[in-house]
Amino acid sequence: MTAGWTAEGGHGAVPTDGVPVEPAPGPVRADWPLWEVFLRGRRGLNHVHVGSLHAADAELALHHARDLYTRRNEAVSIWVVPAAAITASSPDERDPFFAPSGDKAYRHPTFYRLPEDVPHL
Amino acid sequence: MTAVTPTPADPVETGTLRDRFEETVARDRRVEPRDWMPEEYRRTLIRQVAQHAHSEIIGMQPEGAWITRAPSLRRKSILLAKVQDEAGHGLYLYAAAETLGADRADLTAKLLAGQQKYSSIFNYPTPSYADVGTIGWLVDGAAICNQVPLCRSSYGPYARAMVRICKEESFHQRQGYELLLTLMAGTDAQRAMVQESVDRFWWPALMMFGPPDDRSPNSARSMAWGVKRHTNDELRQRFVDMTVPQAERLGVTLPDPELRWNAERGHHDFGAVDWAEFAEVVAGRGPCNAERLARRRAAHDEGAWVREAATAYAAGQAAAAAVSP
Ligand SMILES: [Fe+2]
Numbered sequence A: 001m002t003a004g005w006t007a008e009g010g011h012g013a014v015p016t017d018g019v020p021v022e023p024a025p026g027p028v029r030a031d032w033p034l035w036e037v038f039l040r041g042r043r044g045l046n047h048v049h050v051g052s053l054h055a056a057d058a059e060l061a062l063h064h065a066r067d068l069y070t071r072r073n074e075a076v077s078i079w080v081v082p083a084a085a086i087t088a089s090s091p092d093e094r095d096p097f098f099a100p101s102g103d104k105a106y107r108h109p110t111f112y113r114l115p116e117d118v119p120h121l
Numbered sequence B: 001m002t003a004v005t006p007t008p009a010d011p012v013e014t015g016t017l018r019d020r021f022e023e024t025v026a027r028d029r030r031v032e033p034r035d036w037m038p039e040e041y042r043r044t045l046i047r048q049v050a051q052h053a054h055s056e057i058i059g060m061q062p063e064g065a066w067i068t069r070a071p072s073l074r075r076k077s078i079l080l081a082k083v084q085d086e087a088g089h090g091l092y093l094y095a096a097a098e099t100l101g102a103d104r105a106d107l108t109a110k111l112l113a114g115q116q117k118y119s120s121i122f123n124y125p126t127p128s129y130a131d132v133g134t135i136g137w138l139v140d141g142a143a144i145c146n147q148v149p150l151c152r153s154s155y156g157p158y159a160r161a162m163v164r165i166c167k168e169e170s171f172h173q174r175q176g177y178e179l180l181l182t183l184m185a186g187t188d189a190q191r192a193m194v195q196e197s198v199d200r201f202w203w204p205a206l207m208m209f210g211p212p213d214d215r216s217p218n219s220a221r222s223m224a225w226g227v228k229r230h231t232n233d234e235l236r237q238r239f240v241d242m243t244v245p246q247a248e249r250l251g252v253t254l255p256d257p258e259l260r261w262n263a264e265r266g267h268h269d270f271g272a273v274d275w276a277e278f279a280e281v282v283a284g285r286g287p288c289n290a291e292r293l294a295r296r297r298a299a300h301d302e303g304a305w306v307r308e309a310a311t312a313y314a315a316g317q318a319a320a321a322a323v324s325p
């Protein structure tokens, strides 16, 4: 009886057998577009990606981002960007795209062996 | 970039991709949204994250009913903030599920149709105001035990959502315990109210950790994949050990005559959970299953005009911007 249930997720005790996960085929559902949210925690820091949300337009996306991601003063500034507007590199960190920086150890200060008695270097 | 990235459909490369995935998980690194992942891993995660999200959303209801009846403005503000947090938790998690190819509107439809579920703990009623405190202390407390290890989930977006959630859960548990402490410092009737509430919630809280390990066959693979970090029984034991001294400090009795410290094990022993009741509740025959889903459906239907109006307004604004020079 309990075989198809387990404590996965935060509150546990949910079924694991026979739970459909694939989106149902059919007419396009009318959800709002997806936005990616970036927060500046405080002045002097970069904006950092924190998650995403759905909103009808940019202004509502900002309001939703404030309510969803800054309920405890997590930000002094918010960016929202349409998820569809983001161009990303391949997810593979071993992609040849990143090869140009892979073999250039001389770009790092530790590449250079200097005598111990040289000051301030 | 696509030209140099092997596609999962390529039979020659799938082996390499699988090796890399296994290596990532084995080395305790994070799997990120566009990485290749086994189909079963993806499906397991969508199910787990979606049903976790549904639990947060449905979880607003048992306490939400007390917002309008909170005894002071202070308690009302706290409860509002707590319930709003739970809505936020649901939304972080729907967003994480969408990075796996799920669709929020579709997940909501599956919840409303009863195809995907939420945690059985939210199918118990909250007839007493003390239940607000007991839920914060025991239910959010049990959720914290489950959720802290999920901050190290192998799936990056889920792990990051859990870090956010765990930070907020601490407030939930503390406000609950403080509410109960306040009642315990009150009249005999108020103390009795707390005890009665704890009596009702103790066993359902233990059930939150799921069936015993020997009856939880799916756990092993989830552990191997790093989407589950501790077994059901380990987490249940941890929760009992943490809660017993808190109950003593509060001055309530946990309703289990077999509960006692076992110096040999270094843990508390406790009685057997009534898994027959658990099975009834998860099968949909709990005290509030129908009510919770009906309320969620009504809220969804009542909100339809808001979703449509915002969409229409955005379309109108976009059209106006397109014609003006
Ligand atoms: Fe939560």
Ligand SMILES: [Fe+2]
Pocket (backbone or CB within 6 Å): B086, B140, B143, B169, B172
């Ligand atoms: Fe909570």
